[in-house]
Amino acid sequence: MKKTKSFAKFFMIILSAILVMAGCSSKESNTSNGDSKAAPYEVTIAYLSFANIDDLPAVQEEINKITKKKINATVKLMPIGPAAWQQQSNLMLTGNEKLDLIVTTASGGFLTQAAKGQFIALDDLLKSHGQDILKVVPKHLLEGGKVKGEIYGVPSMRDFGMNYGFGMRKDIVDKYQIDLSKVKTFADLGEVFKLIKENEPTLIPVVNAKSVANPVTVVTGGLYDQLGDYLGVMSFKDKKIINLFGDPDYIKALELVREWYKAGYIAKDAATSTDTPESMIKANKAFGFFNRMKPGYEVQEQSMTGYEMVTVRLTDVYSYTDAAIGINLSIARNSQNTEKAMELMNLLYSDKDIMNLLANGIEGKHYQVKPDGTVSLPDGVKESKYVFNQWEIGNNYLTYPWEGNSPELWEEMKKFNDSAILSPAFGFQFNPDPVKTEIAAATNVLNQYKDGLETGTLDPEKSLPEFNEKLKAAGLDKIIAEKQSQFDKWKKENK
Amino acid sequence: MSEITMKTADTDVQSVPAKKINKRMVKFSRYFPLFIMLVPGLIYLLINNYLPMFGLVIAFKDINYAKGIFASDWIGFKNFEYLFKTKDAFIITRNTILYNGGFIILHTVIAIGVAIMLNEIKNKLMKSFYQSVILLPFLISMVIVSYLGFAFLSVDIGYLNKTLLPMLGLEEIQWYFEAKFWPYILTFIHIWKSVGFFCVIYLAAIIGIDKEFYEASTLDGASKMQQIWYITIPSIMPVIIMMTLLAIGRIFYSDFGLFYQVPMNSGAIYDTTNVIDTYVYRGLMQLGDIGMSAAAGLYQSIVGFVLVLISNYIVRRKNKENALF
Amino acid sequence: MYKSDRITQWVSHTILLLLSIGSIIPFIILVSSSFTDEATILKDGYSFFPKEFSFAAYDYLLNNSGSILRAYGITVFVTLFGTILSLTITSLLAYALSRRDLPYRNTFAFIVFFTLLFNGGMVPTYLVYTEIFDIKNTIWALIIPGLLMNGFNVLLMRTFFITSIPEPVIESARIDGAGEFRTFFSIILPLSLPILATIGLLQTITYWNDWFNGLIYLTEPSLFSIQNILNRMLADIQFLASNNLGGNAAEAASQIPSTGVRMAIAVIGVLPILIAYPFFQKYLVKGIAIGAVKG
Structure with a gap:
């Protein structure tokens, strides 16, 4: 008895502590809001980075020179390594941290994040502040990534087929x-x-x-x-x-x-x-x-x-429905100025200078343009201190291709993309929520057999029936039925 | 936590006779310094452990960030379903319990044995050498252990297949595809990696034993084995019981690195390597549903909690001093 | 009697020597592969002695992280400061809990124990630390969340205090007029060197090896500890293995460190703590000496 009583008290104290601290923190955020005036808004942009970025501040400064003039905003580049990416990107979207633009990927859970309300719907913003994006990004790609009828991500311009x-x-x-x-x-x-x-x-x-x-x-x-x-x-x-x-x-x-x-x-x-x-x-x-x-x-x-x-x-060449959501730029729910975020995104699809800075660094320091229109490391530079994963953000067609590639790389890429045969389900994005129990179980079965079978390591004669039986037990039929019904509904709406 | 006592003192003021208050005040002032000692630690636990426990409600919710965690819809036990729904649920629960149970028994017995032997060694240099070396495996991360495992077990460049087995005239073995070897491999690696750690703890307990006991028993003509059995083991029993109770509390959790990284996530050996933690991880990789992962954590905690309460109750009935709480 | 003692020594030495060899063998492979050319490993397999020496892995490490020295500095600071802070808080709490006469003793013990079983999970913990305490991208992020004190160490220490500090010692200190804090610092702590060394060692290892806090709370590379940098290099591979980025994965894969580098990373991560180990060893041994005095 005594034990439970004092334990209850302990929890009361915890509760009051939460309230007090929550009170403090909300006050703080109020004051910080009041401080920001007509000063340029800082757009924070989080993206995946694999490499050496010692010179990031210099590049950021160069980009800011342009953005300050054009949209009265500055950029804060926030590269995150692959080791931390999954965790940090998810956590940042969970709390109320300052974050405006974020690279999102299909494999990183774009669909779930969009469905759970972690991004801002872009349809209206695109019309008001993102006209250039609408010009550059093909409509089927932009609309193909819709979740619950709204656009939550703009694909980076890259290879869309394979x-x-x-x-x-x-x-x-x-x-x-x-x-x-x-x-x-x-x-x-x-x-x-x-x-x-x-x-x-x-x-x-x-x-x-x-x-x-x-x-x-x-x-x-x-x-x-x-x-x-x-x-x-x-x-x-x-x-x-x-x-x-x-x-x-x-x-x-x-x-x-x-x-x-x-x-x-x-x-x-x-x-x-x-x-x-x-x-x-x-x-x-x-x-x-x-x-x-x-x-x-x-x-x-x-x-x-x-x-x-x-x-x-x-x-x-085939293009699947994943292509539309493979790698996108989204506006985070916590963004404090969605218009500025969209204006910056718009620049990433239209401004050659910004895109080259972002993708290749500073001319003369990180790259030099060769006569044929490709770029290489400047003479005498052995290793660049600014390396960016090019396919990730914005309109890559605006950038210089790296040496070794064809100078016509982007033209070839466009042709390649145009030649792609579209999946019959292109633009259909499945919402796994109604069958998530089954998916969790079936994913385990999938992991158990798929790689073994598809590399020839497991004997299909013996393992395939086993595999299918387990999938059935995990509820694959229910998943397929759900997918089919969502697909039928989607098809009706998009015809 | 002195606040608790202060509050009790306050509320009792009106109803309790003056003498009793005085007695309480005396008791309070006597223990005041002890309560002060408790404060930093308890505040830390409050912040680090108790505040985030609001997260336990996530297990019962369909989280929508636009609404916020607390305002999201309640969905009852739906997030728990996937843990019980399939045949795999039985396999993973069985694996988790068997592995952890085996681990607890083996590493306790081996670590105590090693600690006793270390304590016997007279040569200080050698003693320090053994102790450092046996602790070595504890210092490296499981990812590295998995690479070391691979260096031995790899099908075509592993040390076993490339050098050792041919030397013995044996056929090479597809280690990552043969489920039957893995209970031994995983147990071996766990023992290899953790014995040093448990050994340090038991050794500290053994060092703490009063030397007088040994001297007296030597005079009585007790043999080494008798000393170990009648002095050492009973003296470190509280530590053994505590360590075991804590391990029982986490019996539904397993070392993720050991069961995921070390087998190289190879599907063919899931029957003997899949445990609750890896099952949850693999199942939710695609979905990324924090409600479902919170549900798994809560399930694991509650089972462990109940088991500890039971074991603690049993310990308490035998010897009150040895119980955890 | 002499004879039985000799036998004990021999048996112990033999078994411990075998165990030591068993513990050390994989490390020989580790070190030797870190000095072996990657192509040689892929061709000839792993072996105990590198057939062709190569320092390429260490070169890669040096070139790829000019910040490795600073990271070492951060690790050393966090480890030292964190361990001392942690020992202070843990031993105070554990000592108070060990006192048989402490009111509500079992309740407090239960409060500590409860934290070992239930936790809110990563997301709520992150929210508490970032939203309320604003710890992101500060050095505190490497010291406080999850690491500073854990219930396990508290209970371990409490058990030691209960079993190894005789009650009369505390009693007589009180009679001599020493306050609780003085008793604790000048009588209890000196008697508890074995457990302090043990917990200190465990905490040092915890801080030294921790990469998780950096992974979650840091985006600023200048605060990365050595394990953050090493882990980052290692985790790239797993990221690519589990995330299908299509044709683009190839470009990223080219930046992945090779087998030799991975092994070199492990060596660099382990080495310093091995050097620090004898320091604790000394206190563990000293503990024996004190035990002898006591007896």
Whole structure:
């Protein structure tokens, strides 16, 4: 008795302490609001950063010179490393911290964040302060990312489609005079792998690992729109939502890859390895790997592997509904001045100088323009102290391509994007809320089997029925039914 | 926390006879310094632990940030459903309890054994050497342990498959795909990593034992084993009981790094590596639903809480001094 | 009797030596791979002795973080300051709780114990510390949240006080007219060196190894501790493995450190605490000496 009584008292004290402190903090924020007058509004922008950014303050200052003049605002760049990204971006959107613009990604939970009210709807702001964005960003992409009928993110201008193929070392291809034009289907690659396996015992023909797509994902590229989570996918053929893991085409691909695995073509640890395929090639241990591709892929891979790379691309270019929400810029719920935030976003899609500063740094210090229109490190500079992940923010078409790329990179990119075949579900964004219990259970099953099957490590004959049975038990049918009904509703509304 | 007593003193003023008040005041002033000692620690617990407990309500809510945490809709136990719904729920609960139960027994016995032996060593230099080295694994993070594990277990570049097994003339083994090995691997790694830590704690307790007991028993002709059994173990019993009770309280939690990083998140071995924490993590990666993760945490806490209350009750009935509270 | 003592020594030495070897073997692989060229590891597998020496991993570390020295400074400050503060608060609370005559003793113990089982979770804790105390991007963020004191250490210390400090010691101090605080600082603490060294060691390790607070509360790189920097390098890989960024992942992957670098990171993270360890060792040993005096 006595114990409970004093315990209750303890909680009373806690409660009063909360109230007191909450009172204090709200007072504080009031006063700080009063201080801000006509001074330029500081727009805080959080984004993902992988690299060396010692010179960030200098770049920020240069950007501010322009923004002060144009929109009476300054910018505070807030790069966050990938290690902290998931946690910090979520936490910042939870509290009341100062944050205006934030990069959001489909894999980082854009849909959930939008649905849970962590962003501000942009439709009206775009019309009033974001005219240039409307001009630049294709309508189907802008509208394709709608959540509950409203726009919450503006996609960065980059590659929106992908085609699928196999990239490999050119020196080996030349050595055995492999005629890649004869490779017409993925199955044809088996002959190439066989040749390598027999003649180059120290080279693994295929080294897919966790950092790139699974072989089966590539082999079935363009057949399905995964709708984000693989649990119920849109079949391009049937135009309806099906269970990926029961589809005959998918099973055929599983069997093909399993054959390759059994023949020793695929790295034994493909399902678990955290070493990137590029590092394996660099170590002269591997021949090539399957992946999704875009313009400039070969150049990019060459710089990472140290070997000249050639690719066979075996599919058309496809664009999935994920593309519209893949990487966006959103305005956070806590933004204190949404108009200014939108004005800055507008500049990111229209102002060449700002975009080049953001993407490449300061001219002469971090890059120099070469005669052909690409840029490189200035003479005598070995390592730039400002590196930005270009695909992330704004209109990348305004920036100079890095050397090694084609000077026409962005034109090629536009053509590539325009050639993309749109998914029948393009613009449909699934709301997982009604079936989240089932999704949590099914995601675990997915994790258990998918990588093993799709790299050929697990025998589909034995594991696939097991897999499907467990998915069923986890409630996959219910998820598919929910997806289909949401899709039907969406289709009706958008016709 | 002196406030509590002050308040009790205040409210009692009207109703209690003057003598009793006096007695209380005396008692209060006598313990006042002790209460002052409590204050910094309790304030910290209040801020760091009790204030955030408002978050427990998240487990019962459908969070919408536009509305705010408190104003979001109540949805009862819906957030808990996924923890019980499937067949996997049984496997993960079984794995969690078996692993943690085994860990508690093994690391306690081994750590006490090692601590006793360390205490016996006379050569100071060697003693210090052993102790430092055995603590070494405790100092590195699980991510690094997982890389070390990989260095040994990797299919094609691991030390076991590349060097040791061929030396013994054995076939190479697909470690990350064979569920049957993992109960041993994980137990081994846990013991390897944590024995140093528990050993330090038990050693401190052993060092604290009054040397007089040993000297007296030596005079009586007691053997080493008898001394250990009749003096050392009973003397450190309070520490053993406390450590065990605390471990029981967290029996539904597991070392995330050990069960997620070390097996390289390999799906083929989930049957023996999936525990509640990893299940929750994997299930919510896509959804990012804080309501559901709060629900999992609350479920784990409550089970642990009930188990501790029961064990503490049992301990209390045997020996009041040894009970936690 | 002599003989049985000798046997005990031999048995103990043998077993402890074996255990020590078992503990140290993986570290040899760790250190040796940090000195091995990455391509060699991928080709020949891991081994105890590097076939081809390479300092590339350490070069990478030096070049990639000009801020490593400052980070070391921050880590050292946080570790020292945090540990001392933590020991003070913990021992005061634990001592008061250990007194058999403290009113509401069990209630207070329960309040401490309760925190070990229930917590509000990361999001509420973050909100408390950032919204009420505005701790984000300050050095306090590395010292206070979650680390400063934990109930486990309090209970551990309390148990030590109960079992190892004889009540007559406190009683006689009071009779001599010493106040509670004087008793505590000049009589209890000197008697408690083993437990102070133990908890001090645990706290030092906790502060030294902590990366989580930096991960959550810091966006300002100038405040990063050494573990924040090291962890950041390590976590990049996992981020890419679990987040599908399509073709763009490749560009990011090129900035990921290699196996050798990961191992070098681990070595750099562990080394200093190994150097600090003998310091605590000294006090643990001293504790024995005091025990002897007592007996």
